[in-house]
Amino acid sequence: MKRTEQSFRRDRWGVAHVRGNDLQDVYRGLGCAHARDRGLQMLFMRILGQGRVSECLDARDGSLAIDTFFRKMNWSAGMDVQATKFTPETRALIDAYCDGANAVFARSIPWELKLLGCRPEPWTAADSLLFTQMTGYLTLAQGQAEIERFIVEMVQAGISREKLEELFPGRLEGLDIDLLRGVRLGERVVPAELFTSFGARMMASNNWVVSGSRTVSGFPIFSNDIHLEVNRLPAVWYEVVAETPGRWVIAATMPGLPVLIAGRTSDLAWGVTYPYLDASDSWVERCRDGKYWREDRSGSGEWKEFRRRTATIRRKGKDSVEVTFWENDHGVLDGDPSREGLYLATRWAVSGSGAASLNAFAGIFQARSVEEGRDLLGRAETAWSWGFADRRGSIGFQMSGLLPRRRPGASGLVALPGWDPRNDWQGYADPTELPRALNPSEGFLVTANQDLNRLGVLPASTVAMGAWRADRIASQLAKRGKVGVDDMKSIQADLYSTEAEAYLAILRPLLPDTPAGRALAAWDCCYDSASHGATLFERFYRELRREVFGRNGLGEKAVAFLDAETGVFTDFYDSFEKVLLSADSAWFGGEKREAIWRRAAERALAQPAEPWGRSRRVTMSHILFGGKMPRFLGFDRGPIMLPGGRATVHQGQIYRSAGRVTCFAPSIRIITDLGEDEVHTALAGGVTDRRFSRWYVSDLKRWLRGEYKRLTPGA
16 A cells, blocks of 8 residues: 555554555555554464464464364355455455555554464465354354354253243253253263252343434434453554545454444444344264265165364474364264264254355445445344444444244254254355344334344344343333433443342342341342342352252252353353243252242352442453463553442443353444544553553553543544
8 A cells, every 4th residue: 555654543542443445455454553553362363273383483382272262163255265256346445454564564564473483374364264253152143153052961960841941931842851861961061970960061232223203413423332351452443533635434353353333434333242143053963984964855865984184283392283173064973973973963053154144244335324334234244232322313233143044943053963954954044134223213222132022033042141231221221211322331340230130029028137138138239339238149149050950950060160161151141041030940850939039048148248349350461471481570450340240230240161260341432423524442451562651551440440432534
């Protein structure tokens, strides 16, 4: 780009402003900005996605496990073929982005990688396609695959069909208890030894759009706070203001992706949450001698050969390791088919895709209406809930993602026999069949990871988060009358839990007349840092899960593991709450609900409670050197305190997954009134991954205080 250097500048917040003569100039400048400010992040994530951590960074056993996972997913394969599916317009934009990034990398690469002896290859379109896979799967679609595997684990642990139906009502058609008991599981959500033998063991967001009929300005207002991990540095998001003659955009982007993910132009605002669209399935495969059994429609069958794929993982200073994967049309097998038995094969619909998604995003800069935005982003292959508002006054919603068409009655939540061709996928749903809405009579639309199947022709979600946050946002919008930007900021900061309110309506009469009991009874259901009631309630909630699912089902060790080391209770709490809030349940073991709740309360309230904020602290760790460098060098920051809970609009969840602490929190907050050419944002971190830059954590203090900066074009 002739003017790449001249077109890049920072505003007083450090945010990149990219100017160009046309959109190719803008994309070239975006690639330059990403590589300059987040080059380490880009290159590190590419190493991760390619399964080359052992080769490029370190050769610990943990790195080998990470590499094995990514080699199993095999997202790097076929990306060159995908790149041939770009439209000419998209191809030109992606090439410009790569040119901008490589112009920076040709001058210098991050010193951290030089220190480790890593010399990265140039950035290519295939690398950005790889990133579309990673952002759509890791902790998001990945959770869907885990809950389906967890159902198999529960069956093998002796959980009855009646109990499973209570957790997943209407979603277990085709469940064959005897078949699933015979499956050999390699990968497990909960280690087998933690399950009890019974006789008598992601990724959340909010967005909402309000019609101009309900706003002070008379124009729609758009709000988005995206809940991702915030205890890592640099920040997940990279903000940019980009301009061509007569047109501008203010957007949140992800380094490595030439995509304007959430933001606005002068005409259109858009943003995203995760919808829990079920695009992953597992099938039971009958295997022997390296083959799998297949039947045809007539009932006869044959043994077929698996595709055998081997990968060599190079390790710094150690011998290379060769890993083998067995694949068929149902995905990758969890096991070795040379050993006769039943195994699971799992497939994610989006694997090997990406071009259609980047084609869709390439048009968003020019889109001027909600209808155009829905038509474009609805074609994205990964699963997202898109909210839209335009300057003309329309608001809308569109879910995206490759939703498999399954045989009638099959939800996709249950592993079905792979040898029966009726259980195969039958193509994918059209975007117009997915949940969507346009200009509803209420004057607003809210998505917060809840079940939105009612808005679609086909059911897209089999499990989802509870509707507590969505209902709270909707109730706040409904009762406020005409709203403005300050109202949106207030709602994004809301710490009130309607979930806790529902539990306390049952619990208050059962609480003991003790200081702790009286404190919990008087609690205002707000998860602020000084709250003792929030601590007491969460103790009760944890003990209640232990009572219901530990004593009468999974076993206390398994429940403790799920609570401490996985995201199952975090992601899918709505399924478990169907039982916890029931008046009667098979999970109660014949006891009355009141007796179980009293016992849980007695244990929870036995000790004095500290303020909620005391236990809500996390350290923001550097992606490469986290915990490895002296604290005074400043690569890690914090600890910081995260208010909120699982069901508050201001999300604040802290838990362990894959052996480390992670969290859900508003990684970025975005608010814009379409009547003004400005966007209000707050970022959990800063502009750059350069530790010794003034922009390393430049937005962090503002984000912690709940304050916003104001981004404008031309500023």
